[in-house]
Amino acid sequence: MLTAKKLPIDDIKDDVIAALNQYQTLLLTAPPGAGKSTCLPLWLLDLACLSDQKIYLLQPRRLAAKNIACYLAQQLGENVGETVGYRLRNESKTSKNTRLEVITEGILTQIIQHDAELSGCGLVVFDEFHERSLNADLAFALTRDIQQGLREDLKILLMSATLATQAINQQLPDAIALESKGRSYPVDISYQAPSNARFWRQHALSVLKSVVNAHQGSILMFLPGTGDIRYLAEQLQPFMPENMTLCPLYGELSLQQQQQAIAPAPRDHHKLVLATNIAETSLTIEGVDLVIDSGLENVAIYDVQTLNNKLSQRSIAKSSAIQRAGRAGRLQAGHCIRLYSKDDFERRNEQSGSEIQQADLLPMLMEVARWGANACAQLPMIEMPNAKNEQLAWQELTDLGLVSAQHQLTGDGKLAAAFPCHPRFAKMLLAAAQLEQSQQVEHLLTLACLYAALLEERDIFSAEQRADNCDITQRIIQLLQQAKKPQHLRIIQQAQRLYRVANQQHSHINNNKTAGSANTTKRFCNNATQLPLQCSGLLLMLAYPERLAKQRDHQGNYLTAYGKGLVMSNNDALADKKYLVAVQFFQRQQTLAIALAAEISLSQALNWQVVEVASKTQLHFDHKQNRIRCANQQVIGSLVISEENTRQKLSAELLVECWCQQIRKRGLSWLKFDEQTQQLLLRWRWLNQTQNHLAFENVSETHLLTTLEQWLGPYLADIISKAQLDKLNFSEVLLTQLSYQQQQIFNQLAPSYFTGPTGRKCKIRYSLDQAPIVSLPMQELYGVSITPSVGDKNHNSQVALIIELLSPAQRPIQITQDLVAFWQGSYREVQKDMRSKYPKHFWPDDPANAQATRKTKRHIKG
Structure with a gap:
């Protein structure tokens, strides 16, 4: 083992070892740079209580996981993959001798789902647990469930810079807490707020221009998103000194590109690293002694209106601001420039909101059901999701046919759980594999895999290309035409992985018959001209059945199967299509605007039996005839596919419902209230206002409209025309809400x-x-x-x-x-x-x- 310099964490080494020998759960708080990620894991390899057992060290980010694994292996004088290895999505370096695996939280969940007792594992370490991602919360809950129900000997270590929160301590009453004081160099904080917060980018550019030539050292700037990084990188390029390299650092870069950004700069050379919050924890960028903090971050928040994750820019919490500033003092004294005011900092929340309260819950609930639980409350989670959001997510999974009404995985659900993608796309891939065979449509599964991979990435079209172009098939064409672009290549590689899993699952369904084997050996198609793009809408409806949309009264105006109204630019090529599948949409003023869509042939969907049509008797008010008509409708959710008028006898219940809808739409003034009725209402409302001890029924216009079924409904059961409705004695109708005695009091007092x-x-x-x-x-x-x-x-x-x-x-x-x-x-x-x-x-x-x-x-x- 290489001789490492002494780190602050070494001061509590004996305490940590004693605690792990005696207790099953340990909470360790240590500031950045203390050595909890790069020193402490190596102690664990020598613990007698963990002899010959595997240790999983969890990191919230792939870049940190790989770099920490490489660093730890280097400290042992070994290559990564021997004693210390790593396992990431689509990449791993381990061997039969690997005892310490550095992994991401999602990987641990998959390990647990395949090995419910974590056989051979003695300790699970959750690093940077304060970041509280959805994956981390779920992985912890499953690990804790194993510890409490199956493996009393399994140990859990939670590590963070700001972990000791009241909520976590309450959830883990059996745990012992330790703290390392750490060692950090002084960081001088200054504030340079923009005069107008809307133009913070230009202000950030101005600050950078003033420091890149004057500062002798490496600079790390925190920005909210990749678009901001690209903008500043482009604008700064002409002003960069020769001895300073500009390096972007964000999650969408390849691991190799990310490692280049954090690698030490050559002698007498410096770096300007423009990073998202990926650089907030775990990673140390050598030579950085100046941090510039925009004070902003981009967060994916699940929007129940659009059923999509919406990227929102928000101010970071105080804890994140402190973490960012601390990056300047990891190796030497430093300076931090905050591009916001001190008053702004003081007003910020102490901690960021947890992801479990603002994320799409479908992937997590699939894992909960796969584990055998039918509610989050059955797992020892640090924090429960919002009850309403959880209920809605369970219903979505039920509608997709992936879980039963009792929240247990269905047959399709068990197969879908094996896919490394969102449950909606897993459902699409399962169905596509079956349809490709049953309908004899070549490359249908390939196209479905490409859509699944494409939709889990940001839109590959530029802002200019997106204008008046919602057609998702155009993205597939460009994706394959420009397959060598890094983002495009990443999407295609993910599609190929999904294709392999889909074939395995389809072969399993067909008991490894010839059809399934033939699919397995088929070459993955990378040529857009060979793809059945005309089936795009049908495939996407399998993932989003509620987003089937029908054109309404005019071009570019649509209604979805689940009742949401959508709009599209009249100039869009899809704006005149009768039926679409609206894959993504966004809030624009008071409406939902379509961002991505595909045309769908409804007749093909019906022929392939991928959509169910229901029959419904519907009454509607004929404005020309001023009467109620009856029609037999064929419907898909809220969409009327066809309609035929009928003369059948109208049921009282439907008549009442139709009249009430019409009155609410037109307002109470649509009813023909004579002078007597209007005076009655005035007297009644006056009594309710001045004689509230009488507790008479509320007869405000709002309440009368809300309760139409109660006070007016009984008189509507055999009325079919507006002329009949107008002949009602509304004074008598209204007075039936009062008893005889109340009516006497009414006339006496008013x-x-x-x-x-x-x-x-x-x-x-x-x-x-x-x-x-x-x-x-x-x-x-x-x-x-x-x-x-x-x-x-x-x-x-x-x-x-x-x-x-x-x-x-x-x-x-x-x-x-x-x-x-x-x-x-x-x-x-x-x-x-x-x-x-x-x-x-x-x-x-x-x-x-x-x-x-x-x-x-x-x-x-x-």
Whole structure:
């Protein structure tokens, strides 16, 4: 073994070894650079309790896994693949002598699914566990389940720079926690926020231009995404000094390209590394003493509206900002420039949101079902997903036929679980293999494999190419025409791997008969002209059955089988197609816009029996005839494929449903409420507003529309025309919501009329903005010394009426809500005016004690 320099982690070596000898679960917190990834694993090889047992060391990223494996092997003086090896997706270096395997979390899940007891493994180490990826959470839950139920001797070590969170400690009450203080060099922090956050790229470019020539050392800049890296790399190229190399570093690069970015720079030479958060942990880039932090990251968040992962840019948490700054002080004192303000930093969340709350759950739930559980709650997970999101994901898997109603894998589900791709695409590949044979369509499986690989990568079209071009078949053509481009080559290689697995599964279904063997030996097709591109929509519908879309009222406007409306540019080549499969779409203002789609022949889908059509009796309102019509429909989900009018007797239930839909669409004003009904509603709403102790039914417009079935439904069961509907006595219909006793109270507390001393009935006008109003001649109120009121006197909630006093000519002369005050006050002025205008009428000096009258003075005297 090579002699390594002493690292901070060495100070707690004895404690770690003692803890692993005594306990089954250990939590280790150590800051970046302490040696937990590059030193501690080698101690494990000498532990007596792990003698002759395998150790799995998990890393969240492929680049870190490979580099750490190579470094550890070098420390032992061996080649990687001997005592220390690595296993990644599609690449591994191990041997029968390998005891320490550095792997990614997804690899561990697959190992466990094939070996439920982790036979021969003594310890699983989860490094950088604070990153809390969905794969890490699942791998930990399965490992913990084995430890608790099958292997009491299995040990688990969780390592992180910021691990000791309350939630994890609560989930692992049996664990012992250790901490390494670490050793880090001082990092000076400065803040250079842009004047306008929208133009942060230009600000970042300006900062870089100012430091690349002035700084004598290597620079690491954290950026949110690959597009930002490409933009800055292109803009910076003319300003780079001769002794500085510009190196991009992100996940889509090959491992070889990523290793070149982190390799030590030649003597007297420096690097400018433009990286995503792939460089935030585990990796040490030699010579870096300046970090520039954009403060941003791109995160894939599953959108339940589009059923796709949506890449969102967001501010990083404080913990990530601290990790990034720490990269400048790994090997020497350094400096960090944050391209945001100090106040902004202080306002940020302490930790990033966990992936399990924002990711597509389908792949994880397939593994949960494969393990034999039917809910996440049956596993010892650090954190449970949102219950509603989990329920929706289970339903999606059920609709795909991959799990049963009890969340157990179906026959197709067991086969699909073997594919290294999303469950939707696995379902497509299984069906494509069967259809290729049953329908005798050559290269159908090849095309399905290409689509599965293509859709798990970012769009290969540039932004300019994507404009008015949603056709996914054009991507396949370009993919194969430019097969040597790195991204294209990666997609094709993944398609070839999927093709091999699909053939193996199909051979298994056919019990290794000749047909299956012939498929296995078929050469993978890389020529677009040989592919059945006309079947693209059909294949993609197998993965996304709910995304079958039919053109609606005009070009570029579609409705999907699961009821979502989609739009497409009128200039797109697919905009005039009657049926599409909308593979991907995105939110654009208030609508969902199609990003990728393929035309589909519905007749072919029906002939191949890959889509089910249901029969449905549907009522609809005929606006020309103003009546309800009945039609027999053939439907796929929300899509009406064909429709035929019928004269069959309409059921009461369907009639009520149709009328309620129509009324809600048009609004309550569409109903022919006469004056009586409108006044009834005003009185009722006034009572509910001022006499809420009565607890009468809510009759607001919103509530009436919501509860149409309850109050109006019983009267709609035999109505088929709008003319019949208009003849309903809506006042009587509404009053049926009140008991007889309530109706009596209603009329008593909110009467329609006020009856004055002369016996005249005057209509009371109710309002929700002020007290009710009644209008009548002033002479008919003589002798009234108490202002009339409505409401419940026994409950002290009566309301005085607003009295509009009229002249003998029925013109308003005064408004009051206090008759006593009026008689004693402003009446004198009114009296003088009235006597001059209407001398034949009676205008007493003491109206409060006079006799109310409708007559003139001559008739009174007589």
